[in-house]
Structure formats: C-alpha cells, structure tokens
Amino acid sequence: MPRGYGGVAILWKKNLDKLVTTLPIGNERIQCIELSGNQQKLYIYIYLSPLSSSNFKLRLKYELPCRNSEVQKQSISNKVKWNKTDKDKYKSLIEEGIALLKDKPQNPTELDEAFVTLNHTITKATVAVAPKKKTKKKKKKLQIMTENIFQAISKKKIAFFKWKQNCRPSDPNNSYTLQKKMTTSSLQKQCRIEVALHKIQERQKIIDTGYNDSLLFYSLIKKQRGKLSRFIEELTVKEELFLSPENVMKGWNKHFGDLAKKSNNTSFDTKYLKSVEKEAFKICKDKYIHQEISNEEIKKAVSKLNTNKAEDFNGVTAEYFIHGSESLLLYLQQLFALNSVTYLLKIGTLFQMYKNKGDIKNDKKI
Template sequence: RPRGYGGVAILWREDIKHLIERLEEGSERIVCVKSKKNFSKKSKPHKQKNTHIWNDEIALALLNNKKALFNWKEDGKPKSGKSATLRKNSRSELRRARRHEIARQRDEKYAEIMNTRSGDTKSFYKLINNQRKQGKTSIAEIIVQGKVYDNTAEEIIKGWNEHFANLATPAATPEADHTNREADIDVIMESCLDDSIPISFSVLEVQNAINKLNKNKSPDIYGITAEHFIHGGPDLTVALTKIINNICISCVIPDYIKMGILSPIFKKKGLPTDPKNYRGITVLPVIGKILEILLKEHLWQIIAAIQNQFQRGFTSKISPLFCALLLNEVIIDAVYRKTPLYVALLDAKSAFDVVNHSSLYRKLYLAGISGSLWLLLHDLSVGAQTSVRWENLVSEPFDIKQGVRQGGILKHRII
C-alpha cells in the first residue's frame, strides 16, 4: 500500500457530502478524498477602466489586434517573422488610436471652457470642481526663485505666499519713469470727483443681483456664502441695499470687501513643484460680488457702444468660435486662390496677474468711463489684499499692487 500521506483531518458540512469523493489510495488509518467541485473563492470580475475612451477607430484597431494575436499564437509565438511584426504593429496602432481619442476629448473639454460666453460662469466653476474631484496635486516642495520650500505645509504655504505676492507687486525698474502716468491718475480722480453723480440701486436691483450669484460655492474669508443672501429674506436685502448705496455715495469701498482668499490650481502641465504652473483663483467676499454685479450693468452700457465689432472674447452671448469661423474662411479662400496668407497670433502672458493699475484705469477713463463709476472701479483695487489657502492653512495677507484677481465678476469687463 502507498505510504507517505500526512495526517490531516478534513471536516465538511453534511449538505456538501455528495461533492466529496473517496479515493482508493490510503490505508486503514489514512483516508484519501478529493472534492468533485472547485471551492476556491471566485475572483471579482475586473472592471475595465476608461471605458469612455472609445470610437470606431479604436474598435477596428482592437479587432485587428485580436486577429494578429491569434495568428501569432497559432504560429507558435515566434519572436520574429510576419506574425510577430503584425502583432507589434497592431498593438501600436491600438495604442495610437486610444491616445488620439484621449487627446480629442481633452481638447474638446478645454474648448468648451474657453468658448463659453463670459456671462455664463458655469464652465469656469466646472474647471474648479473637476480639479477638486481629481484631488489636489500633492507636492512635497515648491521652488520659488531658486529657493526650496519643503517638508511641511507651513513651509510650503510660505512659498505660495512669496510667489503670489511677487506677482501682485510691480517689478522694480529704476530706468522707468511713471511720473506722468501717476499724475494722470491724480488729474482723472479730481475730474471724476467734480463731475460725480452718486449711483443708487433699488431693492429690486439688489435682489436681482443676489439671484445671479452662483450657488454651492466655497465660502469667502468670512465664512459667508451666496445662500446666506439668497435665503436671507427681504429685511436682509433692504439692509444690504442701504449699505451698497452708502458705498456708492461716498465712492469709497471698505477694505473688508476687498479681502480675498486665493487657492492655487494646477494647470495640468509642467512640473508641480514650479508655482508658475499654477493658476491663482481668488474667492472674494459675497457682498463685493453683489456690488460688482450691479456695477457691471453700468459698465457694459458704455463698453458695448465702443467695443470693436470683431471682439469676441468676454462678450455676452457671443462665442470666440464665431471669430474662428471668419479666420477659417479666410484660410480656405487663400488655399483655394493659392495666395500667401500671414496669420499672427498673440497671447499675453499673465495678462490678468501683472496689468498695471494706473494704466488700466487711465484707459478706462479714455474709454468714456468717468464720475462715480470710475471712482468705484478704481477704489476696488486700492488697499485690496489676498491670503493664500493651502491644505487648510491660510497665509498672511499681501497687498495687490498690480493685476486683477481671477474670480472677480468685473475682471473680464475691465480687461
């Protein structure tokens, strides 16, 4: 009789007795059995990722790849030869098709955001929400002007504060003379003070401005959200109307309305350790947003009359695609006529971050904006401060001496 079986006791339930088969091997002391069914734990079905990455080109490439794989196995899995080459090429073609579809969907998403009319901020917040859903970019350090900030969130937020404070401060240029520019602002301010007619708003106008606020957004630095005003009732609206009208009469905006909280948002390109690859989105006080919505209506009445008819960016109810259509038709016509065509594309780097305040408000005055409206717009930037928020920490505030903050209602109109 065979020997060498170990002494192992196996117990099983009565209801599966019919699945146990006794073997002839063994002895008087040892009984050998086997199961008629595999009781191993079934693995969970693998859920394929990125199932949304699909089109007809990928389907055809996948079919060709399966055929090439089958033929390669039939040939004995050779390392070279026709079947091996076809398998390699079909696999490369499948990967290429997937990359093209991923790039197409990415470009389509960016185009949707860029082509949205300025009056609709849904896509603007869509970009922010997508960033939050994907999780914040986890970094162990940032490098600001050659200096490394690392190890702790307290140290990193110092780096963020230095980076954005530098952006908000004009570069020192000793050879530049801004005397005339600053003198122009003084003259413009005196002229606007002499000609100012107080702007006033009704309770209905303020209520309509409140209704235009975006819901379910982050609270401002004081913990106030749009919902506080939307559901605050008529008494709150009346009180807010009085506050706003008093601000408009004095043409002086309190500093607490100009205090913002900035969150760095990674642009999904470049090194995460380089702060230049982040966009600073600022959450401003809700009261300030309501005031900006009210002023925007007055500002647009003037801008709409002087704006170039071919201006498409930041224009209500008009998409930049209209301008792209004109350019596309010109290119097609030049190709058809076989005539040379020269196209110049200009992109202003950090246009929102480094625009000079004096130059900006002088340009607004020359565009026809004067009186109380100019004084209020100008005072929005005087004494404005911003703090950086990073991983539940808030930095010390710094002064905004240049640029317009991304997240403000009026930033597109002013630029």
C-alpha cells in the first residue's frame, strides 16, 4: 500500500485459522472473510475517510451460489405409485405431447433437443396423473435432553394431568389452567437455554481441539454443518474451481474426460497414431450398414426393463415407458434411427455404496 493511503485489515486469533476463510474479493480498502460455524457468516470491512459524511451510503452486490439441494429439485419429488394412477389418462396425455413434438431429428444437436423435450413431456404427464402424497405434520423433537429439561417435562405432565382430571377448565384464571400454562412456558424456556449452552460448548470444543486433535475437529465441523455438508457445491479440477451444481457437472465431465485421454508417450509418434485412428474410424463408418430397430424390438426391450428402480439423472424411471402409449415407442424408434447417442443418456449419478460384509472402509463409488 502506498505511503499516506488509508486501508483496512482484519485480525483474528491464531487458533481460529481453520474457521476463517479469506475471500479474494475487495482491495486495500475493502476486506472480506467468511467464518464457518452453525451459520456461515460473511464479514466485510470497509475503510471510510474521516472527512466523509456519517450518512455515507454503500451499495453491495454479492452473488451467492445456490445450494445443490435447492437447484436440483425434481418435478416429481415422491415415488409414483402406478397402481393408484389413471394409466389411460397418462397414455392420452403422452399422445397429446408426442403430437406436438417436432419431426424426426436430422443431426445430433436436434437429437439432444428432442430428448430434452421428450423428458419434459413425460414428466409433465406423470405429474398430472400421479396422486399427491399426503403430507404429515411431524412433531418437533427435542434437540437435547438434560436433567433440567427432564424435570420440566415431569412438572408439565403433572400439571396437565391435574387439569385433565378437573374437567379441562377453559377459564384462563383457573388455578389448574394457569399452572398448565406456566409449566409449558417453563419447559420452552428451559429448552432454549439448554440448546444455547450446548451450542456454546460445541463451539468452544471446536476451538480447543483445533491443533490437538484434527480428526475430532473435522468431525465436529461436519456435525455442526449438518446434512448440507453432503452436497457438492464446489469442485477443483487441476487448480480450476467450479461453483454451482451446473458447473460442478462440467468439472466432473472435464475430470473423467481427461482420465479417458491417452497419456503422451515419448516412444510413440502421436501424430501418426491420431491419423491412423482417424483413418480406421472413416473405414469403419463407410463399411458400417445401419440396421434399423423395429417397433417390436423396442416393445420387447421395454417390457424387459426392471421396475421399482431408482430414477435417472432426469427423474425418469422404467415405468414411464412401460405404461406409455404406442406413439411414445414409435417416437423412440425415430430417435434411435439417427445412429447417435445423446449426451442425456451418458449422464449418471455418483453415490457411495457400502458392502454388506467386511470393513465399512472398503467401499465402492458408483
């Protein structure tokens, strides 16, 4: 910073290094840090000249990436119970949607657009006929149980029992009604106090174990962040950072695409190898005779699909095609006639699967 210029800096204790993330945004007069915890907080420090007005207005624009769980919301959140759906109505809706689609695609780009439109048509028809799941109101559970909370619950139950035995009086000035309200209020107050104390103890434990026990430190951080820590919001591939779910998918594509590439070998002539591969591909393409798929073959293949399986990346299951109409299978036949595989059929989901036997650390990522 040049001499004579004002600036700003942020200082914190050394034992908080693992909780603080410095952000590259800003300059000498604007500094930003992010503090991890139960709620991630963003601190922005701005230098203002002492000659400036006390009513100095600031305008801040900061783009926050959406949570993976918020972006990737499927249009059908619950599993469809096909035994309770109107299959005839589903077939008619599919036929109406197929009739509005474009003709046979002529190139891979049109094929990709056709599959996207087909997925939208199938999903829209399924939403229209799928029975809506009844939402149950879940009772709130206690976040923590201590001796003080246990005693408050006992007092509340005793007060409620006495109020019930005396014919449930509705008079607000009745002694049993007042006692019931007081014990309920006391229980709620005690729960808030114990939860606050528990959070303070957890944060202090994180600070104390920052340098002594790294495993305990990261386990506490993961526990504090909750279920949202399981979602991938950022991905680094060869020092390139990908943010947001859409860009994360591009990062995975780049990562696995680089793995599929052949490594440079000094003992081989790579230019000659590429020319040979190109020529071999051209020969195979010229000699290849495309055998068209008949409608009967598609029907037979669809009938052999396994049911009650997980949905794909686009939220489509085998039942969508099994219970579909004849026009849906005919449209699939037209899409397969182009002799090209769309990128939508290549996208998969990545999750961790543990074996039933053996060590839990011996897992497979599929």
